Amino acid sequence: MAEVKPPRGTGRAGAVMWRSVTGSFELEAHELQVLRQVAVVADRIASLDGVVDRDGVLLGDHAHPALVESRLQRVTLGRLLAVLRLPDLEERRPQRRGGFRRAYQLRQVMGDGA
Template sequence: MDDRKPPPPPKGAGRAGRKLWNSIVKDLDLDLDTHEELLLVQAVRCADRLDSMAAELENAPLTLRNARGDEVAHPLLVESRQQSILLSRLLASLRLPSGLQDDDMDRPQRRGASRRPYGFRVVS
């Protein structure tokens, strides 16, 4: 039985970042090294940026005219795509299990990360 309380989200985390943080630390027994904690914090910030950009893009046009008059993709749309790729890579490098089934823990993900996959938090 593990009576340790999961760590709170980083200060300044927005709604999307807190949701991501809580979904990860709630069920997984994280014994993070400093570099892994930094990766998770960056993932939280990235999720918040994506949430903010999505809100900005909600009523914005998908294309704009640049200084030369060419129609180009909205800069926030381009940056949103880049942030999505970054978030995916940050989460992959943490080697989190892909589901909450026991079968998944027998088959660790083979993503170039720093250490073993995390186990599930024991709650009673």
């Protein structure tokens, strides 16, 4: 498997995420585009967490805006990773629902004669 370097400008957190995924899986071009966004979001989370570490979780009586945005970025990160549909390398638990690719393949096979 050839090494795929992180995109130029990727920060530390994004590069760690990039290397973790590309070191274990061979991705197609469209999946690399999603992984680029994963790296951007990972860097953004690290930056926001640095602001919260510096300023604290509260700004006056309310949650620090960087804390709120960090939470939203974590949701985005989870969704982007779900789009990649990376298998669990340790196979601790089986997948509970069928994948989209499998469903499409079944329709394709059954679609001609059904």
